[in-house]
Amino acid sequence: VSRAARVASELRDARLAEHATADSGPPPTALADLTVLATDTQTAGRGRLDRAWSTPPGTALAVSVFLAHEPSGAPELVGSASSARDPAAALPRATLDPRRLGWVPLLAGVAMVRAVRSLGVTGGGLKWPNDVLVDGRKLCGILTELTPTGVVVGAGLNVSMTAQQLPVPTATSLVIEGVPEHGESVDGEVASLLDRALAAYLRELVQLVGRWREAEHPADLRPLVEQHLQTLELAVRVDLPGQPPLRGVAVGLDDDGRLLVRETATSGVVAVAAGDVTHLRYE
Ligand code: ATP
Numbered sequence: 001v002s003r004a005a006r007v008a009s010e011l012r013d014a015r016l017a018e019h020a021t022a023d024s025g026p027p028p029t030a031l032a033d034l035t036v037l038a039t040d041t042q043t044a045g046r047g048r049l050d051r052a053w054s055t056p057p058g059t060a061l062a063v064s065v066f067l068a069h070e071p072s073g074a075p076e077l078v079g080s081a082s083s084a085r086d087p088a089a090a091l092p093r094a095t096l097d098p099r100r101l102g103w104v105p106l107l108a109g110v111a112m113v114r115a116v117r118s119l120g121v122t123g124g125g126l127k128w129p130n131d132v133l134v135d136g137r138k139l140c141g142i143l144t145e146l147t148p149t150g151v152v153v154g155a156g157l158n159v160s161m162t163a164q165q166l167p168v169p170t171a172t173s174l175v176i177e178g179v180p181e182h183g184e185s186v187d188g189e190v191a192s193l194l195d196r197a198l199a200a201y202l203r204e205l206v207q208l209v210g211r212w213r214e215a216e217h218p219a220d221l222r223p224l225v226e227q228h229l230q231t232l233e234l235a236v237r238v239d240l241p242g243q244p245p246l247r248g249v250a251v252g253l254d255d256d257g258r259l260l261v262r263e264t265a266t267s268g269v270v271a272v273a274a275g276d277v278t279h280l281r282y283e
Helices: 002-010 104-118 193-214 218-228
Strands: 035-039 060-068 125-127 131-134 137-147 150-158 182-184 190-192 235-239 246-253 259-263 269-272 279-282
Touching: 060 193, 104 125, 104 131, 104 137, 104 150, 104 193, 104 218, 125 218, 150 193, 182 193, 190 193, 193 218, 218 246, 235 259, 246 269
Parallel strands: none
Antiparallel strands: 035 060, 060 150, 125 131, 131 137, 137 150, 182 190, 235 246, 235 279, 246 259, 259 269
């Protein structure tokens, strides 16, 4: 992690608070934009809907990145001088607009897909809304949570666990996917796979967050996300609480990052939001 601190601090505006273990105390209260918390030993990991995320100590990366609603400290005005007179237009850009927020977990997934490919993983893609899969096995889970001052983007990446150490049979790890444990980091020094993975992910994420913040329209990054999305064109079953499962083919993403499913029964297109989905399965 100390090496990761150095890598992260080289990134524009990145700051890192080190956590040796998940039990080393509460995080600082006033987090700076792009604060990174990372550990290789997570004791109470969770996924969506409070599902357990478990990893043997030292074999996986758990990393959270804080994206402040007001990265510069002062709200950036949206629009021109005339719209600045409208208080609603004075919201910080790239933040409180729910249409923009729907893209955050997807961008984190894209960052992770690119990072693991840069380490040597072949294939791999984003399963909407929050998993990175390789040949149908889960390599990484993403969890984003909204706070009053920003968004916490969490990622759990299986790094060095062997087949015997996998917490569930549907998981995989970088090592199982053939990535060597020792190799050169982006700065040319020998580094552990855990540090290389963290550095690669942060580099991709910071770049994508910059593009997301600068985008004119919330959906400007849709082509990039769709390029990395393996769910498109596939037959899916979407479980939604209190409703019969929705069955159809995933046909795209709407302006808010919701998945568009062409329902088999009706041929109508339904938009499903990540927050409403209990499970999404390929059929
Ligand atoms: P699902 O994968 O069950 O469709 P989901 O993608 O919403 O649902 P997440 O919240 O992302 O699930 O992750 C929690 C699930 O991931 C757990 O229910 C468990 O099946 C699985 N899991 C737990 N730990 C790991 C791990 N280290 N690697 C891969 N999968 C894991």
